[in-house]
Amino acid sequence: MAQHQELTPSQVLEIMLAKDKFSSWLGLKVIDIAAGYCKLHFTVVYEMLNGFGYVHGGILFSAADSAFEFACNTHGYATVALDVSVSFTRPVRLGEVLTVEAKEEHRGEKTGIYDVRTTNEKGELVSMFKGMAYVTSKQIAL
Amino acid sequence: MAQHQELTPSQVLEIMLAKDKFSSWLGLKVIDIAAGYCKLHFTVVYEMLNGFGYVHGGILFSAADSAFEFACNTHGYATVALDVSVSFTRPVRLGEVLTVEAKEEHRGEKTGIYDVRTTNEKGELVSMFKGMAYVTSKQIAL
Amino acid sequence: MAQHQELTPSQVLEIMLAKDKFSSWLGLKVIDIAAGYCKLHFTVVYEMLNGFGYVHGGILFSAADSAFEFACNTHGYATVALDVSVSFTRPVRLGEVLTVEAKEEHRGEKTGIYDVRTTNEKGELVSMFKGMAYVTSKQIAL
Amino acid sequence: MAQHQELTPSQVLEIMLAKDKFSSWLGLKVIDIAAGYCKLHFTVVYEMLNGFGYVHGGILFSAADSAFEFACNTHGYATVALDVSVSFTRPVRLGEVLTVEAKEEHRGEKTGIYDVRTTNEKGELVSMFKGMAYVTSKQIAL
Numbered sequence: 001m002a003q004h005q006e007l008t009p010s011q012v013l014e015i016m017l018a019k020d021k022f023s024s025w026l027g028l029k030v031i032d033i034a035a036g037y038c039k040l041h042f043t044v045v046y047e048m049l050n051g052f053g054y055v056h057g058g059i060l061f062s063a064a065d066s067a068f069e070f071a072c073n074t075h076g077y078a079t080v081a082l083d084v085s086v087s088f089t090r091p092v093r094l095g096e097v098l099t100v101e102a103k104e105e106h107r108g109e110k111t112g113i114y115d116v117r118t119t120n121e122k123g124e125l126v127s128m129f130k131g132m133a134y135v136t137s138k139q140i141a142l
Numbered sequence: 143m144a145q146h147q148e149l150t151p152s153q154v155l156e157i158m159l160a161k162d163k164f165s166s167w168l169g170l171k172v173i174d175i176a177a178g179y180c181k182l183h184f185t186v187v188y189e190m191l192n193g194f195g196y197v198h199g200g201i202l203f204s205a206a207d208s209a210f211e212f213a214c215n216t217h218g219y220a221t222v223a224l225d226v227s228v229s230f231t232r233p234v235r236l237g238e239v240l241t242v243e244a245k246e247e248h249r250g251e252k253t254g255i256y257d258v259r260t261t262n263e264k265g266e267l268v269s270m271f272k273g274m275a276y277v278t279s280k281q282i283a284l
Numbered sequence: 285m286a287q288h289q290e291l292t293p294s295q296v297l298e299i300m301l302a303k304d305k306f307s308s309w310l311g312l313k314v315i316d317i318a319a320g321y322c323k324l325h326f327t328v329v330y331e332m333l334n335g336f337g338y339v340h341g342g343i344l345f346s347a348a349d350s351a352f353e354f355a356c357n358t359h360g361y362a363t364v365a366l367d368v369s370v371s372f373t374r375p376v377r378l379g380e381v382l383t384v385e386a387k388e389e390h391r392g393e394k395t396g397i398y399d400v401r402t403t404n405e406k407g408e409l410v411s412m413f414k415g416m417a418y419v420t421s422k423q424i425a426l
Numbered sequence: 427m428a429q430h431q432e433l434t435p436s437q438v439l440e441i442m443l444a445k446d447k448f449s450s451w452l453g454l455k456v457i458d459i460a461a462g463y464c465k466l467h468f469t470v471v472y473e474m475l476n477g478f479g480y481v482h483g484g485i486l487f488s489a490a491d492s493a494f495e496f497a498c499n500t501h502g503y504a505t506v507a508l509d510v511s512v513s514f515t516r517p518v519r520l521g522e523v524l525t526v527e528a529k530e531e532h533r534g535e536k537t538g539i540y541d542v543r544t545t546n547e548k549g550e551l552v553s554m555f556k557g558m559a560y561v562t563s564k565q566i567a568l
Contacts, residue, residue, distance in 0.1 A: 016194075019192075021198075024189075046163055047164060047167050050161075050163075051157070051211065056207070057204075057226070059200075059204070062198065062201070062204060069192065073193075081199050081230055082229065082558055085509075085511055087414065088223055089395075105409060106371075111373075111508060125390050125397075128389060132508055132558070224416055225369075231534065248554070250515065253366060253515075272513065276395070302477075303478070303479060304476050304477040304482070306476060306485060307476070331447050334447075334448060334492075336442075336506075340447075340448035341495075342448060342487055345510075349482070350484065353477065367511070367514070368483070368511070369510070370510050372506070
């Protein structure tokens with residue numbers, strides 16, 4: 001009866017986090033998860049800096065990409081990123097705590113669109129990420 | 143006469159690499175640098191995997207973003223990413239060696255556009271990245 | 285004292301609409317304009333269809349791009365699109381009335397980011413557009 | 427035996443052009459078509475101008491989007507745009523003749539990626555477009 005088993009968003013997240021080595025490295029702390037939704041935060045550490053001494057754009061992308069992947073997999077079907085666009089709005093420094101919020105804006109049979117925003121402690125927008133995901137027919141299982 | 147001093151692309155790269163902690167963590171090896179151009183490679187290690195056991199999209203983005211930043215700063219003016227779009231075409235596994243090539247497609251007074259492609263050892267396209275950079279008036283200095 | 289003259293968002297819109305031949309062709313009706321904001325609607329006519337008999341993606345982009353340009357110029361400085369990403373979520377047919385809403389998500393000294401969403405009469409998302417604008421120092425004048 | 431019938435790229439183009447009302451309005455002239463490839467040109471007319479008197483960004487997008495759609499449908503399966511990113515590099519004026527070239531960079535089972543560049547008569551890049559297409563299982567038929 002494997003096909004009737006339905007995982008909750010929290011169970012899917014737990015399965016993914018257990019294997020997601022890079023999200024561990026980033027120190028991501030998920031603070032809210034629900035169908036099509038994920039909110040997390042993390043702190044900018046020394047290894048995350050770029051050649052100008054600010055946070056590397058890849059770190060901002062990566063944290064948003066993880067929130068996106070967690071949100072889009074909550075429905076229980078393996079879902080992968082196809083295409084992402086990200087805009088950067090202000091520099092981020094060592095020690096800042098960033099909050100990332102991913103929201104589902106559309107969910108079709110085969111694709112989904114997610115809006116992911118990263119803000120600093122003052123609530124200012126640091127990056128804005130729009131992701132298109134492809135929904136496979138493979139169920140995520142325990 | 144500081145304003146007449148002109149750094150070569152290799153000198154700019156050296157300055158940036160010395161501070162770029164995250165590119166070090168990624169293990170990026172720059173194999174070619176020239177005005178508006180950068181080619182590098184890196185190997186996918188265990189800490190780079192996502193919840194499905196493939197390379198995390200953030201890693202692919204980050205390596206491309208570094209190549210982009212190295213290429214767009216070769217002209218000697220501090221240049222930062224404004225907006226990036228990335229498409230993912232095939233999964234990448236632990237141990238694969240990826241090559242990233244960044245090419246300048248346009249360089250205006252204030253902005254530049256870069257096409258960055260990541261390929262696997264078979265030469266297959268793994269991700270395609272288009273980045274818009276903003277050129278500041280601040281010269282990069284030793 | 286030309287530099288002290290400040291146009292309202294409605295005045296800027298009026299100046300732009302008077303010259304914007306393609307927005308006229310599209311039949312765009314602006315129903316709300318404010319600082320960093322624009323809402324408009326239009327009807328899909330026969331000349332807007334593509335090779336599959338649905339609305340051409342270029343039409344969806346164009347209406348969103350106009351709303352984006354109207355919103356980002358409301359501050360009175362000539363502002364132009366640098367980079368846009370658009371996602372398409374469902375087909376649109378002849379005769380449908382679409383609503384386009386552009387919101388400013390960030391406004392820096394030199395750049396601004398706008399989120400533009402197009403919905404059909406059922407309120408369903410048809411396309412999602414994220415635009416990065418470059419703010420020039422040229423004031424818009426009567 | 428309808429399923430064995432295979433259309434050439436030119437035949438697919440002919441079928442699409444016959445219905446594509448907006449590409450007709452744009453005055454697009456296809457000058458080369460092949461598997462995964464399309465090259466076309468068009469002239470900027472008065473109705474294509476925006477509020478600043480330059481070509482409307484939607485026109486640049488639309489011509490590139492048509493070239494993209496023509497290129498991605500050449501394989502004979504109905505293929506639609508999912509996600510597009512476009513960068514604008516220089517203004518275009520009334521009367522300019524633009525050339526648009528769409529190339530397939532990746533073709534998977536379900537998706538394809540296309541690089542579409544628009545240049546002016548001097549060969550200067552005017553816009554750069556990266557499109558992700560979704561390949562349906564529906565064959566295009568005469």
